[in-house]
Amino acid sequence: MNFKDYIRVIPDFPQPGIRFKDITTLLKDGNVYRSAIEEIRKAVEHLQIDIIAGPEARGFVIGAPLATALGVGFAPIRKSGKLPGETIQASYDLEYGNDSLAMHKDAISPGQRVLIADDLLATGGTIATSMNLVRQLGGEVVGAAFLIELSYLTGREKLEGVEVFSLVTY
Numbered sequence: 001m002n003f004k005d006y007i008r009v010i011p012d013f014p015q016p017g018i019r020f021k022d023i024t025t026l027l028k029d030g031n032v033y034r035s036a037i038e039e040i041r042k043a044v045e046h047l048q049i050d051i052i053a054g055p056e057a058r059g060f061v062i063g064a065p066l067a068t069a070l071g072v073g074f075a076p077i078r079k080s081g082k083l084p085g086e087t088i089q090a091s092y093d094l095e096y097g098n099d100s101l102a103m104h105k106d107a108i109s110p111g112q113r114v115l116i117a118d119d120l121l122a123t124g125g126t127i128a129t130s131m132n133l134v135r136q137l138g139g140e141v142v143g144a145a146f147l148i149e150l151s152y153l154t155g156r157e158k159l160e161g162v163e164v165f166s167l168v169t170y
Helices: 030-047 058-070 125-136 155-159
Strands: 008-011 019-022 051-055 073-079 087-094 097-104 113-121 140-149 163-169
Touching: 030 058, 030 113, 030 140, 030 163, 051 058, 051 125, 058 073, 058 113, 058 140, 087 125, 097 125, 113 125, 113 155, 125 140, 125 155, 140 155
Parallel strands: 051 073, 051 113, 113 140, 140 163
Antiparallel strands: 008 019, 073 097, 087 097
16 A cells, blocks of 8 residues: 555645644544554564554554554653653753653563554654653663654654664655
């Protein structure tokens, strides 16, 4: 299946010159969505994953069904201040400023094999920060999986030492 056929490209969103890759057109087709998760599952199942971690919000859309398909748990990564329990945080740079992500301190157990899952790999900042959080908790990041990779933004370079899988590459 050519998953690009189900991803709408919207020119000049959110600003001029950007060609936004809209996955809502893929998500609304249950058979295509299920097929995408299944393809990612097949690509990563050899990693012997104990748990999947995904950054909000689209990391939840990919990570949670992937965790279900693999029969493992899911650990949410959220913007700081959004999780109710005791958390750890890590900051990262954005194009204009910075932001921080958080995880519950008990989300990952030391030694667990963790896959980071998200909808998009662009510059790699969010995923590198997510990996940092998992490692702070003693988890071993064994891979990262994405629905889409924008290879021209070279985010993969920030993910050294882990296996990276992207279903669709632009």
